[in-house]
Amino acid sequence: MLLCDFHIHTKYSDGSVELRKTIDIFGQAGFDVIAITDHVVNGDNAIGKLARRFRLSVTEKNFDEYISNIKYEAERAWNKYEMLVIAGVEISKNYISTEKSAHILIIDIKDFIPACMSYEKIFLEAKRQDALVVACHPHNMSDSSRETLFLWKNRDKYAKYIDAWEIANRDDVFNVISLKKYPYIANSDFHKPRHLYSWKTLLNCEKDIAAIKKCIRHNKGVAITLFRS
Amino acid sequence: MEIFYIFVGLTLFGLIAYGLQIWAVRSHLKETEIEKNIEKKVIPDRVSPSHHLPISILKPLKGLDDNLFDNLASFCELDYPEYEIIFSLQNHNDPAYKVARKIKDKYPEKNISIIVEKCDLGLNPKVNNLIPAYKASKYDYVLISDSNVMVDRDYLKEIVKHMEDPEVGLVSNIIKGSGGKTIGSIFENLHMNTFIMGSVCFLDKFLKMPCVIGKSMLMRKTDLEAIGGLIAVKDVLAEDYIIGKEMHKRGKKVILSRHIIKNVNEYWGLKKFLNRHTRWGKLRWRIGGIRYVSELISNPVFMSWLPVFIWEASKLTISFALLISLIKVMGDLYLGKITSSDSNPLVYFLAPVKDLIIGFIWFVPLFSNTVVWRGNRFMIGRDSILTHCPETGMWAWRYRIIDAIKTKVA
Numbered sequence: 001m002l003l004c005d006f007h008i009h010t011k012y013s014d015g016s017v018e019l020r021k022t023i024d025i026f027g028q029a030g031f032d033v034i035a036i037t038d039h040v041v042n043g044d045n046a047i048g049k050l051a052r053r054f055r056l057s058v059t060e061k062n063f064d065e066y067i068s069n070i071k072y073e074a075e076r077a078w079n080k081y082e083m084l085v086i087a088g089v090e091i092s093k094n095y096i097s098t099e100k101s102a103h104i105l106i107i108d109i110k111d112f113i114p115a116c117m118s119y120e121k122i123f124l125e126a127k128r129q130d131a132l133v134v135a136c137h138p139h140n141m142s143d144s145s146r147e148t149l150f151l152w153k154n155r156d157k158y159a160k161y162i163d164a165w166e167i168a169n170r171d172d173v174f175n176v177i178s179l180k181k182y183p184y185i186a187n188s189d190f191h192k193p194r195h196l197y198s199w200k201t202l203l204n205c206e207k208d209i210a211a212i213k214k215c216i217r218h219n220k221g222v223a224i225t226l227f228r229s
Numbered sequence: 230m231e232i233f234y235i236f237v238g239l240t241l242f243g244l245i246a247y248g249l250q251i252w253a254v255r256s257h258l259k260e261t262e263i264e265k266n267i268e269k270k271v272i273p274d275r276v277s278p279s280h281h282l283p284i285s286i287l288k289p290l291k292g293l294d295d296n297l298f299d300n301l302a303s304f305c306e307l308d309y310p311e312y313e314i315i316f317s318l319q320n321h322n323d324p325a326y327k328v329a330r331k332i333k334d335k336y337p338e339k340n341i342s343i344i345v346e347k348c349d350l351g352l353n354p355k356v357n358n359l360i361p362a363y364k365a366s367k368y369d370y371v372l373i374s375d376s377n378v379m380v381d382r383d384y385l386k387e388i389v390k391h392m393e394d395p396e397v398g399l400v401s402n403i404i405k406g407s408g409g410k411t412i413g414s415i416f417e418n419l420h421m422n423t424f425i426m427g428s429v430c431f432l433d434k435f436l437k438m439p440c441v442i443g444k445s446m447l448m449r450k451t452d453l454e455a456i457g458g459l460i461a462v463k464d465v466l467a468e469d470y471i472i473g474k475e476m477h478k479r480g481k482k483v484i485l486s487r488h489i490i491k492n493v494n495e496y497w498g499l500k501k502f503l504n505r506h507t508r509w510g511k512l513r514w515r516i517g518g519i520r521y522v523s524e525l526i527s528n529p530v531f532m533s534w535l536p537v538f539i540w541e542a543s544k545l546t547i548s549f550a551l552l553i554s555l556i557k558v559m560g561d562l563y564l565g566k567i568t569s570s571d572s573n574p575l576v577y578f579l580a581p582v583k584d585l586i587i588g589f590i591w592f593v594p595l596f597s598n599t600v601v602w603r604g605n606r607f608m609i610g611r612d613s614i615l616t617h618c619p620e621t622g623m624w625a626w627r628y629r630i631i632d633a634i635k636t637k638v639a
Binding site: 082 | 292295296297298324327330335498
């Protein structure tokens with residue numbers, strides 16, 4: 001089984017560890033597959049503008065540099081740890097109302113996708129790039145202002161575009177995904193080294209991008225595990 | 230005022246002790262250089278047969294240490310003709326198992342075996358982990374090496390030289406902390422590179438006392454078995470110290486090699502640092518008894534700040550404490566320089582804070598004789614002998630209340 005984490009942030013957005021060091025943390029811990037998914041924040045409101053102002057977001061300007069650095073590090077990670085590193089982003093549509101907010105992982109992204117596009121357009125663009133679309137931390141009820149309720153509330157409309165849902169994110173478990181029998185994965189939403197110890201995905205497939213995407217989409221041979229030291 | 234002068238005296242005593250520790254480290258390292266130069270000049274082509282002694286390296290693994298992959302890989306890249314590496318784990322679910330498998334796959338030409346075997350013969354989990362590996366080892370020389378150390382290519386060649394002398398029973402090494410990125414690991418590395426390194430060299434040079442750090446212990450199987458083997462230390466917390474002590478008792482030399490090995494600590498939390506040093510403090514209190522007091526007195530920073538806390542925070546007391554703290558920072562910086570530490574010079578200014586914390590931790594063992602180690606709670610007795618904590622009765626309630634508070638806080 002491949003030990004995987006598909007939701008990892010670095011200093012390209014709001015992570016506390018640099019890209020190279022992040023890859024080393026996962027490599028040293030014996031991971032097989034990881035995806036680097038820094039935030040791409042919507043710039044159409046004050047929250048997003050603030051995030052961009054403080055460089056907490058990948059933008060159209062630095063997207064190429066972001067991807068090429070991930071590719072460079074991916075080669076190093078493969079040679080040293082035999083760990084597959086996939087480039088991705090977390091499209092972060094943040095609004096004051098949690099009902100409107102949603103975060104979406106686009107894994108194996110090739111071209112920049114702006115977060116201010118409509119949900120439908122984002123999904124279609126991701127499909128065009130043959131990227132994997134994952135609904136992040138799909139909260140189904142509001143407990144705090146940081147939650148992302150949009151995708152779950154509108155699941156009937158958007159579920160067809162989503163390849164998998166995060167059934168577990170760091171320490172949280174979203175049992176509604178299990179009840180609805182949606183395809184699932186589990187990730188750390190890594191921002192700090194201590195987040196290494198969190199929910200992870202186990203995949204029973206070959207260690208290459210096409211096989212991994214297929215395995216997640218078909219959701220066969222997928223398991224989750226709580227990774228602890 | 231008398232109180233202040235008493236503490237001034239104790240502080241000066243501590244500074245002298247610290248100075249001697251620096252001297253001990255310096256002369257230990259200087260001797261290394263001299264030895265190396267002599268070897269190069271006088272006997273450049275000599276290859277002693279003992280330089281090729283086949284060695285079994287036993288690596289007990291439990292959980293993920295910082296830098297685990299590179300630590301284990303460094304043992305696969307040793308410049309040494311014949312050795313085997315045995316990774317031993319208690320179960321397949323241990324995250325270190327996957328790392329061990331990756332290392333085995335990466336170095337197919339190396340003699341690496343992975344043993345996964347549940348062993349609960351004793352209370353010391355590290356010894357339990359070592360027993361199956363020891364049974365499986367095939368060579369007459371065993372090197373017990375912790376998973377959190379990283380070594381240079383010439384490590385085995387350097388330490389095995391001492392085994393030419395049949396009187397030598399055990400070779401251990403000085404450990405250097407490296408790679409601190411969080412406050413807990415910065416403190417850990419500072420403590421490792423100053424207090425621990427200084428104390429080990431001081432005991433070796435001035436008191437000729439064996440002070441073995443279990444992170445690296447090279448022995449003959451015959452010598453280890455003569456003191457009862459690993460079974461003899463299955464229920465002690467400080468198995469390294471006891472092995473060294475027993476070897477010494479039987480007239481065998483315990484050598485502190487000049488070769489420094491690295492202990493990479495990058496992402497420790499403060500809690501981990503506090504837990505480890507509370508546990509080690511309890512261990513030293515149980516082993517050393519009244520000699521444990523010397524540790525407090527040889528902490529000049531703590532001694533110099535005590536009058537500020539217990540007498541008065543005046544200009545005089547604060548200036549004195551700041552001056553001593555500065556002297557200690559300079560001393561630590563010097564130690565870092567001579568041991569080629571990779572720490573940023575600025576982190577040495579945190580050394581007085583670390584010394585103050587260590588000073589307060591010193592008192593904990595006087596009130597508590599229990600340790601929680603790898604998830605189990607034990608009581609420590611004389612010579613660090615472990616016994617299970619009672620699960621029923623009066624005392625058990627104390628632990629239940631503590632656990633309940635911890636759970637609530639978490």
